[in-house]
Amino acid sequence: MRRRILTCISFVLAFLTLGAPAFACGGLLSPNGSVNLVKTTTLAAYHKGVEHYVTSFRFVGGGGAKFGSIVPLPGIPSKVERGGDWTLQRLEREVAPPVRDFFAADGLPAPTALKAEIILKTKIDALDITVLKGGGSEVATWAEANGFELPPDAPEVLDFYADRSPIFMAASFDSDAAKKQNLSEGDGTPIHLTIPTPAPWVPLRILALGKQATELIEADVFLLTDRAPSMLPGPDGFRASDARPIVPGMRLKRSERASDLLMSDLKADKGMGWMPKSMWLSYITIGASAAELRYDLAIDASGADRPSYVAAGLQAALKNIADVAAGGRLAFPMVLSLSLAAAGVAIVGARRYATR
């Protein structure tokens, strides 16, 4: 009997876990400061100097409450449009064959700015999207002025991003529009951003916004690139050609030429016609505590194998390396380790050689 109960519980847990992973990207903000824990799925595809960033925002209910999220971007998007209907699902299915029903995320209001410059405003289904340009303080001021109470770590996290790229996207569900469109709690709206940029990166630290230090942040990140990408920091399982930080909270689970079937399925989705015939698929899982997740994922798909420390949010570590190395007090590898440890990056491996 006990075993049956356990089996039932396991089944229900498995169903909940596999059947309804939620998609979100960016720090979730709400008027009462509460933050929902949702799993995030993101596609960052890079081709011909353009990053295609696809994520999904989940409607978290009406009741007059506003929920929103802020996503830092590596550049000004040339296009913001509704994402395809199955791109994220298809990628999830590719790496976890049982068909997954997902979608999710968050939202934020899109009213007027105070000092941050509004670059673009658009509405996609019931989702209000605002692309802002400004420093961390300006974006935070804009968010507060628009009725959102930012979590206490927001000033530091927004500065962390604004120092590298002053472009942010705020997304929020319009409750009235959601009602009219019969959106139910959990329904998702995929968003596809086209961002010309010479140095693509995927924002990860923002996922920990508002979370307690020990809370586990989970996310699936898919990369599609012309060739096998070089990454910084390196996910566990990534074979780097130099001494770069490998972080245990990030695992490279797949690194392979995308199958013809996957490519044709993705290319058939709305807005995915830009895809070339063949691309390299990298599947990375994030499973790190909020305290550990203090970096982003920088990508170099040029073949030069030089992902940017700045794009990865590790410039402080790099500065420490330069300062200490200039003082000649420590040998370079030790300086690197100490600096990255100081930046909150756990190093599990250093010198690994590429086999790509």
Next chain:
Amino acid sequence: MRRRALVALLALAAVTAGCGGGGGGSERALQVRMRYSKYLPATLTVRAGTTVSFDVANGDPITHEFIIGTAAQQLAHERGDPHDPHTGPGEALIAGGKTTRVRFTFTKPGTLQYACHRPGHFRYGMVGTISVEA
């Protein structure tokens, strides 16, 4: 004559400085800054009987609070209405980028705290300690 005036001025300055140091029944001015949802400094020491004028500068773009009270009072605030306007003695709500003056008289020795009870802020560590010495 001029020298006497100078001596008198220096004596007055010395007395004032002594008051600033937190003598009983005296006045004292202190500055507290908020940045990245932390207080700077995070610990203060005052003498019992001192009235302190706190100049509290919010260096963050988000709203913070500066609420003086015992640990038990802080817990009560934490459980109370997060949007209480906090207009009582030793309490202030400070918008992003603004500075507010808060006056408070420390009547008896003990340990007090200053804290922010905006949602999530206290748990994040936005709390400082005031040692009130006899």
